[in-house]
Structure formats: structure tokens, C-alpha cells
Amino acid sequence: MEEEKLVVKKVEFLLSVPRQDMLPVKNMPEYAFVGRSNVGKSSLINMLVQKKNLAHTSGQPGKTQTINLYEVDNSWLLADLPGYGFAKASKAQREQFRKMITHYLTQRANLINVFILVDSRLEPQNSDLEQIDFMGENAIPFSIVFTKTDKLSQSQLAKNLSIYEEALAENWQVLPPMFYTSAEKGRGRDELLEYIRKMNSND
Ligand code: GTP
Numbered sequence: 001m002e003e004e005k006l007v008v009k010k011v012e013f014l015l016s017v018p019r020q021d022m023l024p025v026k027n028m029p030e031y032a033f034v035g036r037s038n039v040g041k042s043s044l045i046n047m048l049v050q051k052k053n054l055a056h057t058s059g060q061p062g063k064t065q066t067i068n069l070y071e072v073d074n075s076w077l078l079a080d081l082p083g084y085g086f087a088k089a090s091k092a093q094r095e096q097f098r099k100m101i102t103h104y105l106t107q108r109a110n111l112i113n114v115f116i117l118v119d120s121r122l123e124p125q126n127s128d129l130e131q132i133d134f135m136g137e138n139a140i141p142f143s144i145v146f147t148k149t150d151k152l153s154q155s156q157l158a159k160n161l162s163i164y165e166e167a168l169a170e171n172w173q174v175l176p177p178m179f180y181t182s183a184e185k186g187r188g189r190d191e192l193l194e195y196i197r198k199m200n201s202n203d
């Protein structure tokens, strides 16, 4: 039998809303991308669906300020969210983003899995570890996606990953699924799409 190709045939921007309760009710599986500002959430979405400018990206943190929903192949959804820990935003705005993300994560009924994006170049950041703990406390399924791996040598990457695993092991007996990606090079795309495909079909 011919192997099923990991292709995305159609992607459609659905809408952009400032609050989770303004999202339409959907009964398709939804996957969200969460992480610090500038970690590469919007870039990863573009890489997955192979559309350069679908989700708006920027070298300046704080680009995505709303919840943006995309429908893929008429059968599943991607949600691009604002980042947390954006230092230049006002305290009020940071709190507003935090609230938006928390409401979304705890109340979105069709949310199947959250990808927590972590910059592979950095040592474990408290804001990310807190977000990961939040997922556990609220029993929200998640995986970790290391981003920007093209910016590191193989040995630096391996070292950073093992430091990260050690930090996670302090609170987690079983480590979550982890992916190693580069939006620049397309690295990790097949693995992520395969993972999503499996979840979509309940394998
Ligand atoms: P906010 O919307 O502000 O929360 O940021 P974001 O997480 O959506 O980040 P975004 O995708 O806008 O990317 C931020 C910057 O990092 C941009 O300049 C991207 O080009 C760059 N970037 C993202 N992913 C990668 C990657 O895998 N490799 C490299 N080299 N650069 C990347």
C-alpha cells in the first residue's frame, strides 16, 4: 500500500478574536501553540502548513495579540495565541494576555493538545516551567516543542535538551512528548504532522 503523504491540502484563516468566549463553537479537533513571545509560535504554524505569511510573524516580541484560528483540510484547527512574558508590554497588557491564554486553555472544549514552545537556545525559563506545571495541574494534554534548533550546533542542542529534561524530571515522572523543530529549515514538520494525524484519528 502506498504510504499516506503528510500533506496539507487546504488552509483557511477563520478569525481573530481578543477573548476566548468570542470563538465559535467547533467540533473539530483543535491544537494550540503557546509559549513566550518571540519563541516562534506563528512561524511554526506557517512551517507546518507551508504558507509563508499565513500567521503574522515578527522579530519584535508581542506580534500576535489575539487568538487566531486556522482550519486545515476542513477537518482540524490550529490556534495561534499571544505569547506570555513579553517584557515590553505594560503590566496590564501582560495580565490581559495571561488571562486570555488561561481562559482559552481551560475552557476550549474541542482543544485536543497544546504545543508548548520552548526556545532550544535558552536554559529552562521559569515562565515556561510554570506554564508546563499549569498544564499538569489542570490536566490539559500537552507536548513540548523546542524551536530554533537551526541556531545551535548538534552538540549544543543535545546539551541543552538534556539540561531541559533534568529540569522537567524534578516535577514529572514521565516526560511529555517532545519535538525538535526549526521553522527555518522545516525540521520536525513530519513528526508534528504525524502526531497530529494520529490524534485526529484516535489511533
Ligand atoms: P509573538 O507573536 O510575539 O508571541 O511571537 P511568536 O512566538 O509568534 O514568534 P514569531 O513566529 O513571530 O517569530 C519570532 C522571530 O523568531 C521571527 O523573527 C522569526 O523569523 C524567528 N524564528 C521563528 N522560528 C524560527 C526558527 O525555527 N529558526 C530561526 N532561525 N528563526 C526563527
Ligand code: MG
Pocket: 041, 042, 043, 056, 057, 063, 064, 080, 081, 082
Ligand atoms: Mg505570534
